[in-house]
Each structure stands twice: as C-alpha cells, then as structure tokens.
Amino acid sequence: MALHGFRSSFRDWYVESGASREVAEACLAHVVQNQVEAVYRRTDLLDARRVVMEDWGHYLAGS
Numbered sequence: 001m002a003l004h005g006f007r008s009s010f011r012d013w014y015v016e017s018g019a020s021r022e023v024a025e026a027c028l029a030h031v032v033q034n035q036v037e038a039v040y041r042r043t044d045l046l047d048a049r050r051v052v053m054e055d056w057g058h059y060l061a062g063s
Contacts, residue, residue: 010056017055023048 007028014024025032026045 013056013059014052019052020048023052027052 011024011028014027015021023045027049
C-alpha cells in the first residue's frame with residue numbers, strides 16, 4: 001500500500017471513531033493552512049495524539 005493509502009486508511013478509521021478533526025490532522029502532521037488560526041493554535045495535542053496512535057497500533061495489530 002502506498003504511503004498516501006496508509007494515511008488515508010488512518011484518516012477513515014479515525015473519523016469513523018468519532019474523534020476530532022484537529023487531532024486527526026495533527027496525527028498526520030498536517031499544518032494549519034489558515035494563518036490566523038495557526039497563530040492562535042498553541043497546542044501540539046501531544047497527549048491526545050499519543051492515545052490515538054496507541055489505539056491505531058492496536059487496531060493494526062488486531063488486538
């Protein structure tokens with residue numbers, strides 16, 4: 001599977017889990033395109049991203 005397909009699979013899985021768009025975008029290392037929004041975003045959402053990536057690992061491992 002190409003890298004984009006893998007990232008797309010993650011995004012689909014994450015959205016279907018009902019999680020926030022902001023955390024999904026941060027997990028994918030996407031930058032905020034809106035310059036005004038980017039200035040005011042002061043968090044890297046690290047704790048939320050850590051939980052999501054652990055869940056994603058469990059999903060991939062089938063556990």
